[in-house]
Amino acid sequence: MKxxxxxxxxxxxxxxxxxxxxxxDESSPSAANVTAGGQLGxxxxxxxFDRRETLYVTGASWxxxxxxxxxxxxxxxxxxxxxxxxxxxxxxxxxQKGELIPWLAEAGTWRDxxxxxxxxxxGLTWSDGQPLTVADVRxxxxxxxxxxxxxxxxxxxxxxxxxxxxxxRLVLTFKDPLYQDFASNLYNLPIVxxxxxxxxxxxxxxxxxxxxxxxxxxxxxxxxxxxxxxWQRNDQWWGIGVFGWPxxxxxxxxRTTGNNVALGLMIRGELDLSNNFLPGVPELVRRGQIKTYxxxxxYMIPADTTVLYLNTRKGPLADSAFRRALAFAIDVPTIVNxxxxxxxxxxxxxxxxxxLSRYDDHEVLMRLGYTYDPGRARQLLAxxxxxxxxxxxxxxxxxxxxxxxxATCPNGWTDWMAAIGVIASSAQAAGIDVRTAAPDYxxxxxxxxxxxxxxxxxxxxxxxxxxxxxYSQLFNHPLRAQMQSGxxxxxxxxxxxxxxxxxxxxxxxxxLGIKVATARIQTLMLTELPMIPLWYNGLWAQWRDSAxxxxxxxxAGTPKTLPTIWSGFWQLGGLQTLINLKPNQ
Amino acid sequence: MPRYFARKLLIYxxxxxxxxxxxxxxxxFMPGDPIANMLARVSVNTNxxxxxxxxxxxxxxxxxxxxxxxxxxxxxxLQGDLGISLYLFPTPVxxxxxxxxxxxxxxxxxxxxxxxxxxxxxGALAARNRWxxxxxxxxxxxxxxxxxxxxxxxxxxxxxxxxxxxxxxxAYAFSLHPAWSAAFGLSLLQHWFLPFLSLFLVGFGGQAIGxxxxxxxxxxxxxxxxxxxxxxxxxxxxKHAFGNAMLPQITGLALAxxxxxxxxxVTEVVFSYxxxxxxxxxxxxxxxxxxxxxxxxxxxxxxxxGNFIVDIAYVVLDPRTRRGMTGEPA
Numbered sequence: 082m083k084x085x086x087x088x089x090x091x092x093x094x095x096x097x098x099x100x101x102x103x104x105x106d107e108s109s110p111s112a113a114n115v116t117a118g119g120q121l122g123x124x125x126x127x128x129x130f131d132r133r134e135t136l137y138v139t140g141a142s143w144x145x146x147x148x149x150x151x152x153x154x155x156x157x158x159x160x161x162x163x164x165x166x167x168x169x170x171x172x173x174x175x176x177q178k179g180e181l182i183p184w185l186a187e188a189g190t191w192r193d194x195x196x197x198x199x200x201x202x203x204g205l206t207w208s209d210g211q212p213l214t215v216a217d218v219r220x221x222x223x224x225x226x227x228x229x230x231x232x233x234x235x236x237x238x239x240x241x242x243x244x245x246x247x248x249x250r251l252v253l254t255f256k257d258p259l260y261q262d263f264a265s266n267l268y269n270l271p272i273v274x275x276x277x278x279x280x281x282x283x284x285x286x287x288x289x290x291x292x293x294x295x296x297x298x299x300x301x302x303x304x305x306x307x308x309x310x311x312w313q314r315n316d317q318w319w320g321i322g323v324f325g326w327p328x329x330x331x332x333x334x335x336r337t338t339g340n341n342v343a344l345g346l347m348i349r350g351e352l353d354l355s356n357n358f359l360p361g362v363p364e365l366v367r368r369g370q371i372k373t374y375x376x377x378x379x380y381m382i383p384a385d386t387t388v389l390y391l392n393t394r395k396g397p398l399a400d401s402a403f404r405r406a407l408a409f410a411i412d413v414p415t416i417v418n419x420x421x422x423x424x425x426x427x428x429x430x431x432x433x434x435x436x437l438s439r440y441d442d443h444e445v446l447m448r449l450g451y452t453y454d455p456g457r458a459r460q461l462l463a464x465x466x467x468x469x470x471x472x473x474x475x476x477x478x479x480x481x482x483x484x485x486x487x488a489t490c491p492n493g494w495t496d497w498m499a500a501i502g503v504i505a506s507s508a509q510a511a512g513i514d515v516r517t518a519a520p521d522y523x524x525x526x527x528x529x530x531x532x533x534x535x536x537x538x539x540x541x542x543x544x545x546x547x548x549x550x551x552y553s554q555l556f557n558h559p560l561r562a563q564m565q566s567g568x569x570x571x572x573x574x575x576x577x578x579x580x581x582x583x584x585x586x587x588x589x590x591x592x593l594g595i596k597v598a599t600a601r602i603q604t605l606m607l608t609e610l611p612m613i614p615l616w617y618n619g620l621w622a623q624w625r626d627s628a629x630x631x632x633x634x635x636x637a638g639t640p641k642t643l644p645t646i647w648s649g650f651w652q653l654g655g656l657q658t659l660i661n662l663k664p665n666q
Numbered sequence: 667m668p669r670y671f672a673r674k675l676l677i678y679x680x681x682x683x684x685x686x687x688x689x690x691x692x693x694x695f696m697p698g699d700p701i702a703n704m705l706a707r708v709s710v711n712t713n714x715x716x717x718x719x720x721x722x723x724x725x726x727x728x729x730x731x732x733x734x735x736x737x738x739x740x741x742x743x744l745q746g747d748l749g750i751s752l753y754l755f756p757t758p759v760x761x762x763x764x765x766x767x768x769x770x771x772x773x774x775x776x777x778x779x780x781x782x783x784x785x786x787x788x789g790a791l792a793a794r795n796r797w798x799x800x801x802x803x804x805x806x807x808x809x810x811x812x813x814x815x816x817x818x819x820x821x822x823x824x825x826x827x828x829x830x831x832x833x834x835x836x837a838y839a840f841s842l843h844p845a846w847s848a849a850f851g852l853s854l855l856q857h858w859f860l861p862f863l864s865l866f867l868v869g870f871g872g873q874a875i876g877x878x879x880x881x882x883x884x885x886x887x888x889x890x891x892x893x894x895x896x897x898x899x900x901x902x903x904x905k906h907a908f909g910n911a912m913l914p915q916i917t918g919l920a921l922a923x924x925x926x927x928x929x930x931x932v933t934e935v936v937f938s939y940x941x942x943x944x945x946x947x948x949x950x951x952x953x954x955x956x957x958x959x960x961x962x963x964x965x966x967x968x969x970x971x972g973n974f975i976v977d978i979a980y981v982v983l984d985p986r987t988r989r990g991m992t993g994e995p996a
Contacts, residue, residue, distance in 0.1 A: 127843060128842065128843050128845050128847065128849070128850075129841055129842060129843070129849075130841045130842075130843070132841065135841065137840055143948070144753060144754055144945070144948060145754060145762075145765070145766075145940075145945075147751070147754035147755060147756065147757040147762075148755065148756060148757075150756075153755070154704070154705050154708040154718065159754075229714075229717050229721075230717060230718055230721035230722075232708055232714075232718070234714065234717075235713075235714040284725075287721070288722075288725055288755070288756050289756065290756050290757065304843065304844075306837070306844070306940075307765060307766060307769070307837065307940030308835075308836050308837055308938065308939075308940050309836070309840060311843070333840050333841070335835070335836065335840055336938075337835060337938050338934065338935045338936075338938045338944060339935055339936070339938070341819065341822075341936070342834060342835045342936075342937075342938040345822070345823075345826060345827055345834045345835070346834065346835055348827065349826075349827070349830065349834070351840060521950075521951045522703070522951045522952060523696065523697075523698035523700070523703050523951055523952050523953040524696070524697045524698050526698065526699075526702060526703050526706050527697055527698040527699050527702060527703070528697075530699070530702050530706075531699075557712055558712060559712055559713070560712070561712045561715075561716060563699070563702060563715070563716070563719065564712065565702065565705060565706070565708065565712070565715040565719065566708065566712070566715055
């Protein structure tokens, strides 16, 4: 994840900082408890945010906030909360329960195969007091029709129209709808106010910074600086009666430059929630210095799948037998235990997150799946004609060509750097010559999208409603010179592309159909292994409950929402986590 | 003298054009596609991705031939427009720099000046005081020889976490809203102190050792011996030695001030303090041509200005330069 890395690969220092600290605990800087009202909006900010009313968080942003445009590509990580807390969606999605949560929409139903009807809630308002109506929703959808550079514009290839028969209902008509894509847009397309956006130019809408944004959500923009963003609760939020009152009146999102800083702030009691990847979590949990979702491995909720993309146009990687041997050669248990200290879990061979495991075809996974088995890897290599001809300890191709491959990841992503080290050494142990390299992010990303890498790590498909999210990324098509959203290894298979397209056309309610389609994809994927899912990245989250309690945990009787501030996760339960919090009196 | 400065100015102007051209070229030689990096996290099908990529390439003028981009660059530069940052899209580069630069100036200028004054003073004293030399020099060597990052982390750990008397992150308390108040000013100062201290200690060590060695060298020089042999008072010998030893130190000071715009990367990272250093690093990692160009433009200007000031200072301070200008033998 973008937010998970630190620029400071000083793991040892981090630990020494954390473990020997015995600084003041509750002496956060807001000793004085002066609070002004601040009910009327952004202008009336208090001078000091009362510790008992403020939640301090870090781990989403990697730079100063620069845009509050909810349509900006890139996820708005630097102003997290812009989508979800400020701008809202028609639906939320609960990944633990696997269902959509009615949000701005009270209900949505497919009237027939090509007609979807939405019913908005009553009494929706923008934070400037204007009512939020069907006209706003229609306006937002139609922006995609007008401006092809908006990320949701492709929806209009199958959406034909949107009308509002009355002031609560919207009717969307389709031609050959991509149901899965549409379903994910329902909880990813932020609704903007027509009265403030109507007169904006195309350039303002696609590339504007949208400073001082007005939304409909539980928080409003208060201020930002180089190293923080401050959000203030919207006390007139329409959702208070429906979802409840978010406990923190202020949300201070801090940009920390490294693990040591995040941890230091937490130990000083100045930080409540950190969504950074912190090495040494097990030790910190054992000492009671931080808390996590579960008190033992894997500590975190699986959030996305780390996939080893193989360049299927390069040398031996074009051979599925070789790729299969490689899958058996990779020592995932060591990655999990040594590179991550047990913070992650090995992925299922099909790559789907545990929250979607009900769609897995377990027979296919048993029959075609892979586990770490170097003996099996050697056997598969030998059977496919890969032998060590020159006695250097590494196999050569059946035609005698030398094999030398490179496993890469971006420089500074310390956990992945450790992981590619394990990948290389375990592949070498099985007789495949794999070396590692960690270029700068930009160079790595260019090699990834341009297809010039041999094998590289990438995280695919965060928590989602449907297996289609993962498979549409893994088998992104048609193939182009630049692959931006997946299938970086250029695996070219019309059969599997057809299967993924067929899955895209299945209604979200057709569980059985999705299961069958998933089984077909997994069968082909595991026969060919064009990429190797390895482990699930965690939803890195560690907190202190000295100021706020009732955090979500795996234990019975506690909330089960996602403890995260990452952009794109507020609508997956991040906001409900804030609603559930209680001040620690 | 006017001819001397006219020639200097011409050289500076040529250097500026050349340096800015290199500044424009180098990011473009880096492997990588900045637009692709900017859009890296958008998940759409490949046809839509192509549409978005083309749209943003056009927004940034990166779809034009290189020579055209180069001309546009100069045209905009002369109007004071440095372009829009890709990394902090859609903020103009001038704004990115203007927001971060005050932190660097407030941190680095006092640290550089104070460590320079204190370091030179103590270094000069240490050069002729055995007792002081035995105390100051080892301490100074310790500060300069210690990896800066290690020193900074030690300071943050001891003063911030163990003693808990100083904050460890941010430009001011995270619980404060900026305001013209004593509490806010105090908080700014508190947060400034640790990063300042770390820079000061390292700077002090370097300057003190430099000055001490220079003075010892000058006191051993022929002219000092000669003065001594003539029976000149120690004060006079030391005055001349100090004057000569100051020359390289002034050059160092001007150049250090010239690169203030580059920020203090490690300081910013360790103390989570705002500034240009970390933005510049991120810009380089993501091929943000415009932010890289903008930062280096100011660095170039700073270095040239620093050099120019040194040129003037030498004319004032060093009689040999003055005589050289009028053609007299030095």
